[in-house]
Amino acid sequence: MKQRGFEVVTAYAGQGIALPQRKTAASAGYDLAAAADTVLSPGRVTLVPTGLKAYMQPGEVLCISIRSSMALRQSLLLANGIGVIDADYYGNEQNEGHIQVAVLNLGTSPLTVHKGERLAQGIFSHYLVTDDDAAGGIRKGGFGSTGRG
Numbered sequence: 464m465k466q467r468g469f470e471v472v473t474a475y476a477g478q479g480i481a482l483p484q485r486k487t488a489a490s491a492g493y494d495l496a497a498a499a500d501t502v503l504s505p506g507r508v509t510l511v512p513t514g515l516k517a518y519m520q521p522g523e524v525l526c527i528s529i530r531s532s533m534a535l536r537q538s539l540l541l542a543n544g545i546g547v548i549d550a551d552y553y554g555n556e557q558n559e560g561h562i563q564v565a566v567l568n569l570g571t572s573p574l575t576v577h578k579g580e581r582l583a584q585g586i587f588s589h590y591l592v593t594d595d596d597a598a599g600g601i602r603k604g605g606f607g608s609t610g611r612g
């Protein structure tokens with residue numbers, strides 16, 4: 464039975480997008496690569512496409528972090544600190560669940576992340592809910608789809 468994993472979103476099908484892998488036996492993170500060459504302007508937040516969506520079980524989440532080598536060598540940060548990829552983001556009606564990495568270039572010059580370059584990593588884990596949790600509803604997208612209030 465399929466439990467959790469990555470798939471290529473339709474918009475990037477046939478473009479040679481590799482599915483994320485862990486690089487050593489005990490690495491926690493599945494490395495996420497850019498799906499297209501993307502210029503990161505200094506001082507700006509840029510969404511880097513991965514061309515991927517992630518499916519997982521209810522009660523699971525995929526947390527995205529920057530690869531520390533990108534932070535140390537290239538002065539890059541995730542604008543959101545940690546990216547939270549919800550289980551119900553997968554297959555959503557707006558963008559099919561396309562995972563994008565929000566990168567802040569803290570350097571002083573533009574930097575290009577090339578297609579296939581691994582810049583972030585995703586770690587699957589379980590989350591807990593409160594006693595009075597009553598969440599329902601269906602996710603329609605990401606990046607503010609549930610509103611501001």
Ligand SMILES: O=c1ccn([C@H]2C[C@H](O)[C@@H](COP(=O)(O)OP(=O)(O)OP(=O)(O)O)O2)c(=O)[nH]1
Pocket residue numbers: 527543545546547548549550552561562563564565604605606607608609610
């Ligand atoms: O770095 C990220 C962070 C989020 N997402 C997608 C997956 C996630 O499930 C969705 C919503 O993210 P989050 O809940 O962090 O943002 P929000 O501002 O609360 O948006 P929403 O109202 O859509 O939940 O956006 C990404 O692709 N990359």
Ligand SMILES: [Mg+2]
Pocket residue numbers: 609
């Ligand atoms: Mg949210």
